Amino acid sequence: MSNATIKDIARETGLSIATVSRVINNSGYASQEVKEKVLRVAKQLNYQPNAVARSLKIHRTNTIGVIIPDISNSYFMKICRGIEDTIHESGYNLIFVSSDEKVSKEKEMLQVLFEKRVDAIVLATTEENEEMIKKISEAGIPIILIDRKLRNSAIELDLVDEDNTCAAYQLTKHLIEQGHTKIGVINGSIKVSTGIERYEGFKLAMEEHCIEENPEYIYYGNFTEEDGIKAVNHFMKLEDRPTAIISFNNMMTFGAILQLIKNGFKIPDDVVIASYGEVEAAQFLRSSGIISVFQSPYEMGVKTGEIILGRLQNNIKAPVHEQFKPQLFTGNKK
Structure with missing residues (x-):
C-alpha cells in the first residue's frame, strides 16, 4: 500500500487513531504489545510519517535554507560545507538555492524558503530585498548574512563577512x-x-x-x-x-x-x-x-553554523558580527 495513513494502521490493528498516533509519535503510554502491533502493521503498510504535518506540530523542520549568488563558485560551496559540517550532527539539513545575482530570483527563493518553514536562512544577498528580509526576520526566522551586508543598518541581523x-x-x-x-x-x-x-x-x-x-x-x-x-x-x-x-x-x-x-x-x-x-x-x-x-570560506561557514545553533538551540538574541581578515599571498617565486 502506498501513502498509508495513521487511519489505515488503526483500521488494520483494530486500535483507535489516538492510540496509533501515540505509538507513531512516541508521545504517551502504550503497552509493549500494542507498540509492537502498531509498528509491525506500519511496516507492512509501508507507512511514511508526514514530515510537513509533523513540522507544523513541533514548529520546526530541522532544515536551514541557504541562498548564494552562484552555486558553481567554490568559495560559496566551501562556506556551505563549513555550515553543514557544523550543524549536521545536531540534526539539521541544508537546502541550497542560487539567486544567480538576480534580485527577483532572490526574492522568490526567500518566499519559497519562508513558506517551507525552514528554521533559519543563510543569505549572501543582492542587497535589494530588505522588505522581504525584514518580514521573514520579524516572523521569527533567523537570517544570517554571509559575505555581504545590507545597506539598511536598521535591520539588525547576524553577519559573517570579510574585511x-x-x-x-x-x-x-x-x-x-x-x-x-x-x-x-x-x-x-x-x-x-x-x-x-x-x-x-x-x-x-x-x-x-x-x-x-x-x-x-x-x-x-x-x-x-x-x-x-x-x-x-x-x-x-x-x-x-x-x-x-x-x-x-x-x-x-x-x-x-x-x-x-x-x-x-x-x-x-x-x-x-x-x-x-x-x-x-x-x-x-x-x-x-x-x-x-x-580567504577562509570554510571557517566562515563553521562560524555561521555556530551562530545558527546559538539561535536555534541556545536562544541567543543579540546580533553577532564575525569579520575575517583575508591574507595576502604574493605567488610562487620563479
Whole structure:
C-alpha cells in the first residue's frame, strides 16, 4: 500500500487513531504489545510519517535554507560545507538555492524558503530585498548574512563577512610597491557591499601613492567567469595596456587567466595578475606568479553554523558580527 495513513494502521490493528498516533509519535503510554502491533502493521503498510504535518506540530523542520549568488563558485560551496559540517550532527539539513545575482530570483527563493518553514536562512544577498528580509526576520526566522551586508543598518541581523576594504588595499599596495602604476581593475557589482568595499580599498591605495585612476582601466562586471574574459578583451584593445590586472573575485580571475593564455600572454611576464580569492586552477600552472588574497570560506561557514545553533538551540538574541581578515599571498617565486 502506498501513502498509508495513521487511519489505515488503526483500521488494520483494530486500535483507535489516538492510540496509533501515540505509538507513531512516541508521545504517551502504550503497552509493549500494542507498540509492537502498531509498528509491525506500519511496516507492512509501508507507512511514511508526514514530515510537513509533523513540522507544523513541533514548529520546526530541522532544515536551514541557504541562498548564494552562484552555486558553481567554490568559495560559496566551501562556506556551505563549513555550515553543514557544523550543524549536521545536531540534526539539521541544508537546502541550497542560487539567486544567480538576480534580485527577483532572490526574492522568490526567500518566499519559497519562508513558506517551507525552514528554521533559519543563510543569505549572501543582492542587497535589494530588505522588505522581504525584514518580514521573514520579524516572523521569527533567523537570517544570517554571509559575505555581504545590507545597506539598511536598521535591520539588525547576524553577519559573517570579510574585511574587504583592507584586503583590496593590501593587494593594490603590493602591486604599486612592485612598480605598477597602470593597474586594470575587474570589479564586481557595485550594487553589493563586496563590490563597493573592494573598490574602496583599491582607491585608498592609489590615492595614498598619488596615482590617478584611469577610467579605461576599470571594468565593472558581476562576479562571473564571463566578466573576466570580457575585461581582458577590453584591456588588450587599449593602446596603453595595463601592466597588472586586479580581479576582485575568483571566478572573474579564472576567466581573465583563461583569456590571457588563450591570446598568448604569459603570466606574470607579460601581465601580472592579482586576485581577490584563490583560483584553484592556478595551482596547475608552474610558478604561476599569481598574487592572491586568500580567504577562509570554510571557517566562515563553521562560524555561521555556530551562530545558527546559538539561535536555534541556545536562544541567543543579540546580533553577532564575525569579520575575517583575508591574507595576502604574493605567488610562487620563479
